[in-house]
Amino acid sequence: MSPLRLILVGLGARAQFWMRVIRDNPDCTIVGLVDPSEPARLRALEQWPDAITAADVGLLARLEADAVLLATPPGGREAQIEAACAAGLAILAEKPLADSVERAARYVEMAEAANVPLMVGLNFRFLPVTQKTLTLFDDTVGAPEFARFTYERWRDGWKPNFNKYPLTMDQPMLWEQSIHHFDLMRYVYRSEPVSVFGKTFNPGWSMYRDDANVSALITFANGVTVNYQGLWQSNWQTPGFQWRSECARGVVVQNDQFGALNYALHDDAVLTPVSLPPYEQWINDAVALLAAFVAALRGTAPLLCSGRDHLNSLRMVQACILSAQQGQAINPADLDNDAKREIGHPSTHSAIQQRTSL
Ligand SMILES: NC(=O)c1ccc[n+]([C@@H]2O[C@H](COP(=O)([O-])OP(=O)(O)OC[C@H]3O[C@@H](n4cnc5c(N)ncnc54)[C@H](O)[C@@H]3O)[C@@H](O)[C@H]2O)c1
Incomplete structure (x- = not known):
């Protein structure tokens, strides 16, 4: 062929x-x-x-x-x-x-x-650590009920090999980075969000025009609640990452965005590391993503990460921005595709307020 x-x-x-x-x-x-x-x-x-x-x-x-x-x-x-x-x-x-x-x-x-066909490049779904997390929920620790997701980074937006447009765009952390995290949550918790209560902010030392830091409390339809902190402007060059899911029989703890997966059952004194296949960051995930795209075009597999599915992750971002503006939780499902409900249309905020307070 x-x-x-x-x-x-x-x-x-x-x-x-x-x-x-x-x-x-x-x-x-x-x-x-x-x-x-x-x-x-x-x-x-x-x-x-x-x-x-x-x-x-x-x-x-x-x-x-x-x-x-x-x-x-x-x-x-x-x-x-x-x-x-x-x-x-x-x-x-x-x-x-x-x-x-x-x-x-x-x-x-x-x-x-x-x-x-329209596929979106959500490469983190294809990482071995993400796939293994799903099997840990199914086979070892049981269904997740709540979680804490922390991504702490001082992202030097002026680094020569980095893109420059995030320095001046609206809500760069949410659109560029949290979109991965929100998508991963939907994917591993196998549920859609019903509530996002968010706050976005920009610390004094930020090099970004708009908010580079995000806090959010996110609830999914199956009850999973996630305490999220995503920072592009932490104030330490050494990054931090931890995603800890509390499950029916124990916990899953991921200590690196590309790996470092562990679990513990309720009575375990220490975490058990989970072995993952060897992988190269930014490469193996893209290799798997491209293979999935090719398979869909050849008709040997369904299209994954479709544009339509992606809209649900984008709605989480938009709900987080609206929530930060309004100081109240927003159900992403209440945001439709109508431009009149876009952020920045004050006349429509009240309509959303009325609907979310029901
Ligand atoms: N999935 C991931 O892990 C990951 C990682 C990094 C970036 N990204 C995404 O990749 C995309 C590009 O990011 P980047 O870091 O390469 O940005 P970049 O700014 O380094 O590169 C973008 C390129 O697009 C070109 N361009 C602009 N307008 C164009 C147009 N109309 N037609 C053709 N080319 C045009 C620019 O000249 C530039 O060379 C973004 O959506 C970003 O979020 C994804």
Whole structure:
């Protein structure tokens, strides 16, 4: 079978990982490279000299391909999605699909109308540590009831190899990072959120224009309650991560975002480390994600991480922002895709208040 022909759109930091992952997958090849930045195109061409390059997505109409991989900033993807849909190309879009629920919902509808598969790059779901957590719940410690999720980081937004748009975007922590965490919670707790009570803030030393730190109390339909703290502007260079789930017969404790998984039964004196297959951070998860995308396009597996499913994680982000603005808990399910209920429309806040207080 001939390899899947991909057009990589956006050739910045994240694309560097994707180029390596695609290179290592014999089922895929890159035929097109799109970025308005000439240095970015030239750098990518060094790795894929046979690919056709272009400064904009007009290329999608001219080049024979099977799919696009969007590794662009989440703001302003309208033309990219439109071009992919018009050319009938499947879409693998980096998270978050958009920087608002309303825009993301529009993209999902556009892809569905064009009958184009749309998958979102939620690579953390594919980590061995995430998969193993599910089996620990099922086979060892029993059903989770509540949890504490802490992600503490001083993210140097000026680091040369880091993207720069989060420095100036609205709510960078929530849209760029917490989206992974919220998605993981939905995934491992196998339930949808019914309440998000959030607070977002920016400490005095923050280099980000808008809030880089988030606290939230999140409740899921199955009763699981999560105490969440996500920081991009902690004040120590050494990062901290702990995700501890309290379950029917004990606890699951993950001490690193990529691994370091442990469990303890109620009477155990110490944690038992769980062995995980060897993995390379940012690579193995993307390898598995790409394999899942290819399988879906070949028709050998269902599409995972669909754009429509992703809307539920994006609604958690939006609920958290609204909650912080209003000082009260918000049910993400109460947020529909109507632009009138977008943040910043004071007239609609009262409508949401009325509905959530019922
Ligand atoms: N899944 C993960 O773990 C992970 C990790 C890092 C980044 N990301 C995501 O990847 C995406 C890109 O992030 P990044 O760090 O590479 O950002 P970046 O700023 O380093 O790169 C983005 C690139 O897109 C280009 N671009 C901008 N507008 C474009 C357009 N209209 N058409 C084509 N190219 C355009 C820019 O010139 C730049 O080269 C974001 O959605 C981000 O959240 C995901």
